Amino acid sequence: MGLPPYATTGQRIWYYSFRVICGLILFFLIAPIITIIPLSFNAQDFFTFTPEMLRFDPAGYSLKHYQAFFGTEGAPWTGLIVGALIGLAVFAALFYWRGSKNVLPIIVGAALGLVIGKMWGIEGTEWMTPLKNSLKIAPVATLISVSLGTLAAIGLSQAHVPFRRAIMAILISPMIVPLIISAAGMYFFYSRIGLQGTYWGVVLSHAALGVPFVIITVTATLVGFDKSLTRAAANLGANPVTTFFRVQMPLILPGVISGGLFAFITSFDEVVVVLFVGSVGQQTLPWQMFTGLREQISPTILAAATVLISISVVLLVTLELLRRRSERLRGMTPG
Amino acid sequence: MTDATGPIVAADGRPLKVSLNRALRREKLRAFLLILPLLAFVVISFIAPIFDMLFRSVQDDITSRTLPQTVVALNDWDYTGEALPSEQTYEALYYDMFMAAEAKKHTALGSRLNYETTGISSLFRQTGRALDDVGEDVIEAMEDASAAFDDSAFWAGLFLTEDRSAGNNAASTRAWASTVSNQALRLPADVYLSNAAEAALPNAARQYAAFAMFTHTVDEDVPAEEDPWEAVWMALAQDLTAGALTYDGPETADLLAAQTAVAGPMAGFAFTDAFLEQDEDWGDASVWGTIQTFSSPYTAGYFLTAIDLELTPDGAQAVEDDVAIYVTLFWRTMWMSMTITFSCILLGYPIAWLMANLPDRSANLIMILVLLPFWTSLLVRTSAWKVLLQQQGVINDVLVWVGLVGDGSRLALINNATGTIIAMTHILLPFMILPLYSVMKGIPPSYLRAAKSLGATNWTAFWRVYFPQSVPGIGAGSILVFILSIGYYITPEIVGGTKGVFISNRIAYHISSSLNWGLAAALGTILLVVVLALYWAYDRIVGIDNVKLGG
Structure with missing residues (x-):
């Protein structure tokens, strides 16, 4: 939609002012997130740009909030380096052995090793312990919702499922019910059965919250899945388990992974339910941020926020790559 | 639907329709089995909590659980704004409250009723502390009458027996005491409530059984080595003043002495007066009205509160403007x-x-x-x-x-x-x-x-x-x-x-x-x-x- 050469002055003015309005709205969307990134490098404990920062004076910037976030306890560097090297080595060996040329998994492995190395042996620090708790809860919750969710999505995509709509409504309900209600109900019920304030209580509640995302993404992927492939596999003598792992799973993997990412983010970002179902021992990163925001707001929160923004950018890119791969597999052009 | 030519059959000789139906059923079953683990998981970890919340919004059994006998006694009383409940109600309240105070459950009920009528929380707390003083002179009179009452073993010997044929497991007391204290109470193993004592001194036997169960289960002490609660003394004094003593045993002499001694103090004693003496709010009919209003195990009270109404003894009314939020x-x-x-x-x-x-x-x-x-x-x-x-x-x-x-x-x-x-x-x-x-x-x-x-x-x-x-x-x-x-x-x-x-x-x-x-x-x-x-x-x-x- 360009501007035609015969456009009148009024049309021109409208065209450009519309663009400006849209620009302002996009600015409204992005600016708050972008602004806190430079603010997190503030050398002062202020929440606004100091004159030094506006002059781009290096003295106005510092990494001290990051230092406070990552902590100086223990031997962070040793842990970091050893963890990264081990992660790199393990994944490199694994992929050399598998004969893959893809370097991405090796980078992911090194990053994982880095994180585990950093987390190793951390106890009682203000920000790292919550991060460690988040990293202990989210993967387990994701694993539960992805494994059960994928099976159920395959079941739901069969031709004849009795009560399909009712089952679907139940499985999607954790996404519909407001979090505060889920949190209240889980708090009451989990106190009754002794799960309130335990690690498994939090994991189970987060897994339940992640289920709808897995169900939605995997069923959407299965819509494009050619059923004759499983029949062909069965015809060639494969049993259902082999068919699942060798034929169906590789094809729906992008959907499963993106469902898993959604579930992971849900758990990693979740604060309302963990606030009620968890106890101090399960304090997660969002919980720590929430407490920090409500009680005494310290600029370290901005450093934490910047780290989380980086993580979400990485996840967004991963999802986009997965979507393209999935569309390529289904024979569409990536859009 | 078969006709003369017979149904179409599948390769294995079964009718095609049956065969297809069976295949369909198996397919349905397989799909369902795949869904089942997740469905069960979501139902337990998510749907059940939601229903628990729905249930809690109408459940309100704390009054009927903490003061079960009082609630029953209140059935015969109608809130008019003036008249107080009967002496039996105050008596039931005394025993319920005593049990609840021992189990430290009375304050929870006080806080609950305080949502409805301000002041009940402190009333319950104070009353819980002062219950030991109820009927002081009655208890002193019994202590003066016989030194045996100061001996814990005397009480145990009177009410408990190890002979199964001469005793029972005090089922109704157990139900009452367990409800009030909200935990499963029981008598020690191989110890029974003496049938003879229960027949002659029903109130005291009941209170002693409750004391013995609580001492055994919660305090984990031997009842025969602990001094019984004041409620047991009061129950015994009530039994002794009720009529001639029919109990026949080694303790008869002490009981007879006590019977003579308590006659005087008990003549002027009423639970109503004792409660009014502790706190004059017990003479306020609206406190009783509140207890009666919330005595049902299910309530619409929370929903009414949620829309700025309140459940009063006179029915649902709008709350005052400054608390309507x-x-x-x-x-x-x-x-x-x-x-x-x-x-x-x-x-x-x-x-x-x-x-x-x-x-x-x-x-x-x-x-x-x-x-x-x-x-x-x-x-x-x-x-x-x-x-x-x-x-x-x-x-x-x-x-x-x-x-x-x-x-x-x-x-x-x-x-x-x-x-x-x-x-x-x-x-x-x-x-x-x-x-x-x-x-x-x-x-x-x-x-x-x-x-x-x-x-x-x-x-x-x-x-x-x-x-x-x-x-x-x-x-x-x-x-x-x-x-x-x-x-x-x-x-x-x-x-x-x-x-x-x-x-x-x-x-x-x-x-x-x-x-x-x-x-x-x-x-x-x-x-x-x-x-x-x-x-x-x-x-x-x-x-x-x-x-x-x-x-």
Whole structure:
């Protein structure tokens, strides 16, 4: 939609002012997130740009909030380096052995090793312990919702499922019910059965919250899945388990992974339910941020926020790559 | 349906219909087995908690559990505003309260009833402390009459027996004491309540059994080595004054001596007076009215409170204006959610239109700008707004720098409704843009061109041709944003102050601070019903299966 050469002055003015309005709205969307990134490098404990920062004076910037976030306890560097090297080595060996040329998994492995190395042996620090708790809860919750969710999505995509709509409504309900209600109900019920304030209580509640995302993404992927492939596999003598792992799973993997990412983010970002179902021992990163925001707001929160923004950018890119791969597999052009 | 030629048969000789049916059944079963683990998981970890909450919003058995005999005695009493209940009721209250105070359950009931009538909490607490003093002179008279009463073993010998044939396990006392103390009480193994003592001294036997069970189960002591509660002494004094002593055993002489000794003090004793002496509020009929009103194990009281009514002994009434907050809060939640939804339409529509009409490459770029906030942690976005909206924050600094506001009159953008609306519009905007975009993508641009070539102005073409086709997108986005915003908790809690909070914040307050779980459950139930109704509408308009997750 360009501007035609015969456009009148009024049309021109409208065209450009519309663009400006849209620009302002996009600015409204992005600016708050972008602004806190430079603010997190503030050398002062202020929440606004100091004159030094506006002059781009290096003295106005510092990494001290990051230092406070990552902590100086223990031997962070040793842990970091050893963890990264081990992660790199393990994944490199694994992929050399598998004969893959893809370097991405090796980078992911090194990053994982880095994180585990950093987390190793951390106890009682203000920000790292919550991060460690988040990293202990989210993967387990994701694993539960992805494994059960994928099976159920395959079941739901069969031709004849009795009560399909009712089952679907139940499985999607954790996404519909407001979090505060889920949190209240889980708090009451989990106190009754002794799960309130335990690690498994939090994991189970987060897994339940992640289920709808897995169900939605995997069923959407299965819509494009050619059923004759499983029949062909069965015809060639494969049993259902082999068919699942060798034929169906590789094809729906992008959907499963993106469902898993959604579930992971849900758990990693979740604060309302963990606030009620968890106890101090399960304090997660969002919980720590929430407490920090409500009680005494310290600029370290901005450093934490910047780290989380980086993580979400990485996840967004991963999802986009997965979507393209999935569309390529289904024979569409990536859009 | 077979006819003369017989049914069509499959290869294995069975009728084809049967064979097909069997295959279908197996397929259904397999699909169901695949779904079952997840279904069971979600039902246990999510659906059951929701039902628990629904149940809690009407459940209110604390009064009938803590004061079971009192509640029964109150059945014969009608609240008139003046008359007090009978002496039997006060007597039942004494024994119920004594048991509850030993188990430390009376304060919980006091706090519960305090939600309804202020002052009951302290009344219960004080009474619980003072119960030991009830009938002091009666007990002293018994102690003076025989030294045997100061011997713990004497009581045990009187009421307990190890002979199974001469005793029973005090089932009714056990049920009563276990209910009041809210734990499973029992007599020690191979110890029974003496049938002879129970026949002659029914009240005392009952109270002693309760004492023995509690001592054994909770304190983990031997009853024969512990001094019985004052309630047991009082029960014995009541039994002794009730008539001639029929008990025949080694303790008879001591009991007879006590019978003579208590006759005097008991003649002038009434539980009613004893309670009124402890606290004159026990002479206030409205306290009794409250106990009676909340004596049923199920109540509509929490729901009434949630809509600013209160359950009084005279029926449901509106509460005073200065404590009526919930209807206001519900309206505020609705009103603010609508404002947020409307702002989202206003800001989302141009962006969605731009994305739908730009070439793919530029549209993708904008899509990334929309998805980045969508994918950023909620806490990050909320903290960004908390930082930006402060009086000394970036936005006020910029406004002062530009000269729009003076340094002294910085805008109050946070801790009020404005803060909540700005922050939540930002947070929920992607949920409006995405459905709008997917609807607009399906509107052929040729329609607009056709309208214009037929002579419509730009505005008419948009308003009469394009806009009506984009209404389903607005509907879908609006319901989504509205549903999400009425249940929001985190953002209002942080940027809302006191004037910008939602009903969710009140629910959280009642769960974690005021501990009025029943009211929290009732408020939650109302909110849930609203959300489900809206969701049902959403399903009718858009369909659950069309829920898109960010591209």
